[in-house]
Amino acid sequence: MTAIGEGYSRKLACEMFLHQGDLTVSQAATSTPTSQEELQSPSVLTTYKQLLRAQGYLHLTGLPDNFDHVMFAEQFSPLQPQYDGRFIWSIKADPKFDEHYHSLNTKALNPHTECYEFDGTPPEYLVLYCVKPPADDGGKTQLFDAVDFVGKLDTSVQSYISEREFSFVSSSGIQASSLGKTARHKIYEKRNGGRPILRFSYNCMERNGDQIAEDFSEKMVDQFKTDHKYIRWSKNDFLIWDNFRILHSRDAYQDRTRELKRLWLGTLHS
Numbered sequence: 001m002t003a004i005g006e007g008y009s010r011k012l013a014c015e016m017f018l019h020q021g022d023l024t025v026s027q028a029a030t031s032t033p034t035s036q037e038e039l040q041s042p043s044v045l046t047t048y049k050q051l052l053r054a055q056g057y058l059h060l061t062g063l064p065d066n067f068d069h070v071m072f073a074e075q076f077s078p079l080q081p082q083y084d085g086r087f088i089w090s091i092k093a094d095p096k097f098d099e100h101y102h103s104l105n106t107k108a109l110n111p112h113t114e115c116y117e118f119d120g121t122p123p124e125y126l127v128l129y130c131v132k133p134p135a136d137d138g139g140k141t142q143l144f145d146a147v148d149f150v151g152k153l154d155t156s157v158q159s160y161i162s163e164r165e166f167s168f169v170s171s172s173g174i175q176a177s178s179l180g181k182t183a184r185h186k187i188y189e190k191r192n193g194g195r196p197i198l199r200f201s202y203n204c205m206e207r208n209g210d211q212i213a214e215d216f217s218e219k220m221v222d223q224f225k226t227d228h229k230y231i232r233w234s235k236n237d238f239l240i241w242d243n244f245r246i247l248h249s250r251d252a253y254q255d256r257t258r259e260l261k262r263l264w265l266g267t268l269h270s
């Protein structure tokens with residue numbers, strides 16, 4: 001069992017973050033826990049949460065077939081209901097959505113955060129776990145640290161996207177299932193006493209000719225294309241990331257038996 005980021009071994013990932021700041025990696029991170037019980041032990045979870053906070057995501061691979069991903073996710077944060085009111089959403093291509101922009105087909109998805117089109121606070125963390133990887137080389141999930149990107153922009157652009165509101169709409173596939181929503185939000189919402197929330201969808205955020213928002217979107221997506229982390233799925237993999245900070249996308253694939261499950265989570269347990 002290893003925790004990796006973009007193909008790094010867990011040890012390398014830990015070393016990488018040690019260089020970045022004051023993260024202390026305990027003994028648990030350098031041992032190799034294999035059972036559910038070991039992975040859920042307080043010391044291992046503390047290390048995983050440190051890694052998650054430091055890099056914005058955590059990818060665990062090599063998990064056993066009897067691993068309970070939902071129970072493991074609940075150790076990080078409480079589950080939240082999804083579009084259909086259920087806690088587990090299956091991401092598997094369905095021919096009825098083939099012509100839509102939707103996660104439930106085999107096409108690529110553009111960079112987005114989850115639930116940009118919801119009123120109120122989106123899920124703070126997202127989990128994907130792998131039931132069946134695709135047989136082909138596609139279907140990789142990609143992650144990109146948007147808050148880091150925004151922090152390096154001109155302060156005038158940072159102010160613009162944290163003051164002006166934009167309209168967000170659900171993807172056409174969600175609308176076709178009569179589950180669609182719309183909401184107006186700032187792209188980078190700064191909150192008193194709370195972490196900022198980044199909301200973005202390359203496809204489903206109306207720019208209406210707003211040149212600053214258009215330039216911002218293009219620049220961020222260009223950067224995404226060069227700087228993203230690839231998650232190449234193996235069976236039973238577990239991926240959790242910070243949805244206030246990280247954009248995700250997916251490349252297209254052929255194998256219609258690819259199946260991931262998705263969970264939405266609230267604030268991280270301390």
Ligand SMILES: O=C(O)CCC(=O)C(=O)O
Binds near residue numbers: 091109250260262
């Ligand atoms: O299929 C994927 O890799 C990601 C799908 C996605 O963006 C989602 O379910 O939110």
Ligand SMILES: [Fe+2]
Binds near residue numbers: 248
């Ligand atoms: Fe998504």
